[in-house]
Each structure stands twice: as structure tokens, then as C-alpha cells.
Amino acid sequence: MSQLTQTAHYARKFIKFSLIGLLAIIILVPISRSFRAYWEERHPKPPPPPNLALGKIPPLKLGTERYPVKNFSFQLQTIDGNLPNLGTQSRVYFVPILGPKFFDEDKTRRTAAALGFSNELGKISNTRFAFSNTDTGATIKIDTINNNFEISYPWEDNPFFANIQGPSQNQALQAVQNFLNQAGLWPEDIDPKKTNYIFLKYSRDKRELVSIPSLSESHLIKVNLRRADLDDQPVMAPNPDEANISFIVSSLSGNRQFIFAKYIRYPISYDRFGTYPIKSSVTAWEELGSGQGFVARLGDNNDQGTITIRNIYLAYFDPEVPQSFLQPIFVFEGLNNFLAYLPALDPSVVSQESQVN
Numbered sequence: 001m002s003q004l005t006q007t008a009h010y011a012r013k014f015i016k017f018s019l020i021g022l023l024a025i026i027i028l029v030p031i032s033r034s035f036r037a038y039w040e041e042r043h044p045k046p047p048p049p050p051n052l053a054l055g056k057i058p059p060l061k062l063g064t065e066r067y068p069v070k071n072f073s074f075q076l077q078t079i080d081g082n083l084p085n086l087g088t089q090s091r092v093y094f095v096p097i098l099g100p101k102f103f104d105e106d107k108t109r110r111t112a113a114a115l116g117f118s119n120e121l122g123k124i125s126n127t128r129f130a131f132s133n134t135d136t137g138a139t140i141k142i143d144t145i146n147n148n149f150e151i152s153y154p155w156e157d158n159p160f161f162a163n164i165q166g167p168s169q170n171q172a173l174q175a176v177q178n179f180l181n182q183a184g185l186w187p188e189d190i191d192p193k194k195t196n197y198i199f200l201k202y203s204r205d206k207r208e209l210v211s212i213p214s215l216s217e218s219h220l221i222k223v224n225l226r227r228a229d230l231d232d233q234p235v236m237a238p239n240p241d242e243a244n245i246s247f248i249v250s251s252l253s254g255n256r257q258f259i260f261a262k263y264i265r266y267p268i269s270y271d272r273f274g275t276y277p278i279k280s281s282v283t284a285w286e287e288l289g290s291g292q293g294f295v296a297r298l299g300d301n302n303d304q305g306t307i308t309i310r311n312i313y314l315a316y317f318d319p320e321v322p323q324s325f326l327q328p329i330f331v332f333e334g335l336n337n338f339l340a341y342l343p344a345l346d347p348s349v350v351s352q353e354s355q356v357n
Contacts, residue, residue, distance in 0.1 A: 047088075057349060063253060072306070073302060074334075161219045189270075221249050
């Protein structure tokens, strides 16, 4: 075989095996990457151990018990019939509890005036003042430390809104936002997309407000503002049908636009948190069955008997009273709009000290 023939022979072999190798790379690399991604998804790296950066956490206060959990029994009917795996740890966020300051009362007067209440009625507790609007008779009770407030309007003797259609959802939300912005109180962590609206109508027979399904028949609209999800988990108020920031809005402008308002907000230090172990869903389920937890909503159920639970997930609890930490809870959703909460932190990281009142 001549030198030239040998060279051509080896060149053809080289090209042949090079093409085979290139084809193998083209096929095997994506397969390898897909397998690696599949393996990592099925066998994720465990998170670092909880750091307990905020020390031990005081017991969570869920609110005043209305329907004792011990009156119920529970049966599980999730989609797959099993309890979910919700992980082994969660964040806990610090909530600064403010103390009184020398100029708090003057600041409170300015805030009340910015909201339309300039007539001071007096001090009703160590940290609360009452003011009124002389044109409408509406009153505001406002906290000097946190600027939390409640507005009430004496409409019962004169339901002036009864012959006027209520505002649309967008109009009501914009009215609330404009109102709070007057005093610099619009919260940055509110998610407008999570706002809940309830249409209200004045019942002349009952002489009270009743909820109705449609805007076209409404006289008022209730606007429930909610915090944005945190760590892909909802932030739940003690009463899931309401919110810690809630307004009842009419179509009128000016002083008669809001006939009720509740504003309860404690600022969360989103950059100051620790990671903490949580109970397993098995433990949480056993505790619920043994009478622990808090019934947040009874729904269309009797106040005793068997409740069917269809979904279990984690959330954060947004309290109505000052507490030093934003803590995780288990949420149990049942048939007929039943909802129950249970503190999620492992007892080993919960102190015996009470939260700040």
C-alpha cells in the first residue's frame, strides 16, 4: 500500500471516529444534563441547619377562641390521601415593637388632621386618642405609637348611601390608597392583587348591612387589603374573611366616603430573620386532632362534629395585637369554608415567655 493510500485510509478512519465521537457528545451531553437535573430534583441538597438567629421565640398568640378545636374531629381527604411534606424549617421575621416617644401625641394629632379628623375628643388610654369630624360626626380612635386606627361613622339613623350604587373595585381601592397617602400610611408590602372585595347592601327590613353577590345591587363595598406573599407563602390575618386593614367605601367623595375603617399594621423587618425547625405535618395533624389549634373560620359547618380537611399548607400569621415576631403556622382548609390555624415552630425553639402585649 502506497504512502498516499495509507494516509487517505487513516484520514477516513479519523473522520469516521471523529463524527461518531461528535455524535455521541451531541446525544450524551443533553441526556447527562437531563439526568443530573432529574436527580437533583428528586434528591435536593438539604438546607443548612436552622440558625436560630433570633434566639428562642415566644409562644404565638392566635387570638380569642370562638370555636374550641376540641369540639371537632377531623378526617383527611387531600388529593392523594396523604399529609403533605412541608419541609423541616421556616423563617421567622423580627417585628420591632415601638415604645412611646416624647412627640408621639403631636404626631398623632397631625395624622388625625391629615385624615380629616381635627376635633380632639381626648385621650382614651395611655396610647390612644379619639378625634371627630365635626361635619359628619364620624370618629377616629388612633394609637399614638403605631398610628393604628379605627374609624366609625354614625350612619344607622341616616343611611345616606342607601339610594346610591356602590363604587367599583378599582374606584374603592384607589379611594383607600389616596386616603392613606394623605397621612403617609399606605403600606409598601400590600399586594393589590390579593385585595378582597365584599359587596354590601343596606337592608331596610333588618336595618343593617348585608353582603350580596353583585356590584350592580350594592350600596357599599368593603375593601380588605392583604400583605404580599412572603417566601411564597400567604400572610394570614386572624379572621380570614377580614383583613387587618379594611375599609367600607361609598360612592360619595369627601368626608362621607368611608363609613368604617380598621387599620392595624406592625412593620416587619424583612432583612432581619432567622431559620427555625418546624413540626412535621404528621405532628401538626396529630395536634389538631387532639384539640390544639385555632378555628379561624367555621364556615357553613356546625360548631361541633366531624370536619373534612382537604388541604394543608404553611403561612405566616399577621396578628392584630403587637407580637415581636412574624411566625409560621399550619393552615388546615376544610369543606364548607372551614379554616384552622396551628403554630408551626418546633416546641424546642419556643420559649415560655409571653409575647409583647
